[in-house]
Amino acid sequence: MNGKQRILTALAVKQADRVPLYIHGINEAPIIGIGRHITDGLPGVKDFRKMTDSEKFKVLDTLFLIHETYGVDGFTAFEIGHEINLDDGHVQDEFGVTYALSDFGLPVAKGHPIKEPQDLTRYTPPVPDRGHLLLLDLARDRFKGEKALFWLMRGTFVRCWRLMGMENLMLKMFDDPQFVHQVARMTLDYNLAQLDLLVEAGLDVLVIEDDIADKNFPLIAPDQFLEFVNFYNRQIVEAAHKKGLKVVRHSDGNLWPLLDILLDSGYDGLNPLEPQAGMDMARVKAYCGDRICLLGNIDCIDLLPNGTCGQVDEAVRTAIQDGGKGGGLIICSSNSLHPGVNPENCIAMFEATRKYGLYDTP
Amino acid sequence: MVLNRILETLQKGDVKQIADLIGQAFDAGMTPEEVLNQGLIAGMDVVGQKFQAGQIYIPHMLLAARAMHAALDILKPLLAGNGNARAGRVVLGTVRGDHHDIGKNLVSTMLEGKGFEVIDVGIDAEPEKFVAAVDETIQIVAMSALLSTTAPFMGETIEALERAGLRKNIKIMVGGGAVTREFADSIGADAYGADAATAALLAMELVASQKEAR
Structure with a gap:
């Protein structure tokens, strides 16, 4: 089996030749840190936006090389070129959302263009741009069907709170539900239009990235989730399935109060299964059985930043033991490989997946 | 009624x-x-x-x-x-490099709901900003961090408070997505709040313990 076959088999909750390996997301620092083990000439760690064109090319090439060298079975692409620089510390995306840049993590949405209904009447929604799928094109041409191509699509909740502001969105669910539905519908239209472009570009797996929980509880009540979020995300799932894609649901946090809803929504996979949020692999596997493929669970909050390679090796072995039986498991970290992870521990995770992931009978 | x-x-x-x-x-x-x-x-x-x-x-x-x-x-x-009428005064902020504020704002709300006055130093707050907000009327410094890459700045902020000679007069409370009880202990915090409501309860306990110590 090649990587693509392996991933698609696991997402069908069937047993491949071995447990597949996946990187959900990765920042510049771990690309460069891991990359230094396999190539020369990498730039110092800095924001991708601040790199020269040759540095960007080198970093992207290294990202591909990491997938090839360590046998990562799927590649995650995402939009690039959709932001404009406002100043050294801020960018704005195609929706008009302003983000504060940080040296310590992903940009954080701070400027929200649709706070009130009158803002929506003046607002012109963006149209998905084929050019923003460049990374998917590059990956498709590089891997030539050997690896599954994933795409991170922001889901309804994330798009809505970025447009409206998190606290404002939550209060508008009580004060003006119709307004929330209008914004959600607008984001759905965008996502469905982008889905058409993604299918034409050769996508295999759509990841609906829509963080909806913290480590304690969902951010909103289950009934609000059903009405304002899942109603729309589910339409993306159905549209993607009609086009032959697999669909993975990504959300940080404790998803137990929403798990039945998610299982009923048709997703093929669930990611990233944060151990600190109670998403214990054995317990989730026992509950979900063969209804959904599990992706993740290797702790990136404490283990990958601060643990030893031996501890990472043991965590991978345990995850495969707890979640791998019969297939339906894809190993990756419990969220993105962020600037705080130790590159050597990431490599240990890759190697342990190959070491322990072989199924006895394909 | x-x-x-x-x-x-x-x-x-x-x-x-x-x-x-x-x-x-x-x-x-x-x-x-x-x-x-x-x-x-x-x-x-x-x-x-x-x-x-x-x-x-x-x-x-x-x-x-x-x-x-x-x-x-x-x-x-x-x-x-x-x-x-006031339970005490708390300096509250999200630490350096971290721009997340919803958790901090919830803690602020729950503290105010307990009768505390909250001095909010905002997000991406340098250690010096916490230090500058502390005076003799402050009982607690509360810090939030969502990212594991920014949580270490909680420790740096505690060190800055120590260097400024303020640490002995205040209690330190930490919380946020990247923070665990073990981490809180490792940086010398006095309390770890797993959620906003717990943080407010802990603040009451910390102030009570300060009063007993005096």
Whole structure:
């Protein structure tokens, strides 16, 4: 089996030749840190936006090389070129959302263009741009069907709170539900239009990235989730399935109060299964059985930043033991490989997946 | 009883009705302190307990917080000069490099719901900003971090408070997505709040322990 076959088999909750390996997301620092083990000439760690064109090319090439060298079975692409620089510390995306840049993590949405209904009447929604799928094109041409191509699509909740502001969105669910539905519908239209472009570009797996929980509880009540979020995300799932894609649901946090809803929504996979949020692999596997493929669970909050390679090796072995039986498991970290992870521990995770992931009978 | 109705209305977040009920409480001869303690603070206690139990979620907390702030706007001028109405003063912020604020804001709301005055130093707050906000009236410094890459700045902030000679007079409380009890212990924090309601309860305990120590 090649990587693509392996991933698609696991997402069908069937047993491949071995447990597949996946990187959900990765920042510049771990690309460069891991990359230094396999190539020369990498730039110092800095924001991708601040790199020269040759540095960007080198970093992207290294990202591909990491997938090839360590046998990562799927590649995650995402939009690039959709932001404009406002100043050294801020960018704005195609929706008009302003983000504060940080040296310590992903940009954080701070400027929200649709706070009130009158803002929506003046607002012109963006149209998905084929050019923003460049990374998917590059990956498709590089891997030539050997690896599954994933795409991170922001889901309804994330798009809505970025447009409206998190606290404002939550209060508008009580004060003006119709307004929330209008914004959600607008984001759905965008996502469905982008889905058409993604299918034409050769996508295999759509990841609906829509963080909806913290480590304690969902951010909103289950009934609000059903009405304002899942109603729309589910339409993306159905549209993607009609086009032959697999669909993975990504959300940080404790998803137990929403798990039945998610299982009923048709997703093929669930990611990233944060151990600190109670998403214990054995317990989730026992509950979900063969209804959904599990992706993740290797702790990136404490283990990958601060643990030893031996501890990472043991965590991978345990995850495969707890979640791998019969297939339906894809190993990756419990969220993105962020600037705080130790590159050597990431490599240990890759190697342990190959070491322990072989199924006895394909 | 009108105080019970204030308590219930706070949970529903009905701003207009809570203002009407406060007026009714005054008409019935109740003092602003009684309305604050037996209506608002008691109401926010219930909100916190339900949140901790997973019976309500952040939007319901925000709804209650909005009603509480509206009620405090009415009560504050009438409570002025009465220091006993305040549980203490807390400096609160999200540490350097971290731009996340919803967790911090929830902690602020729950602290205010317990009668604390919160001095919010905002997001991406350098250690020096925390230090500058601390004076002899501050009992607690509370720090939030969502990212594991920014959580170490909690330790740096504690060190900055020590260098400024302020550490011995205050208690340190930490929380946020990247923080665990073990991490809190490792940097020398006095308390770890797993959620906003717990943080407010811990703040009460910390202030009580300070008073006992004196």
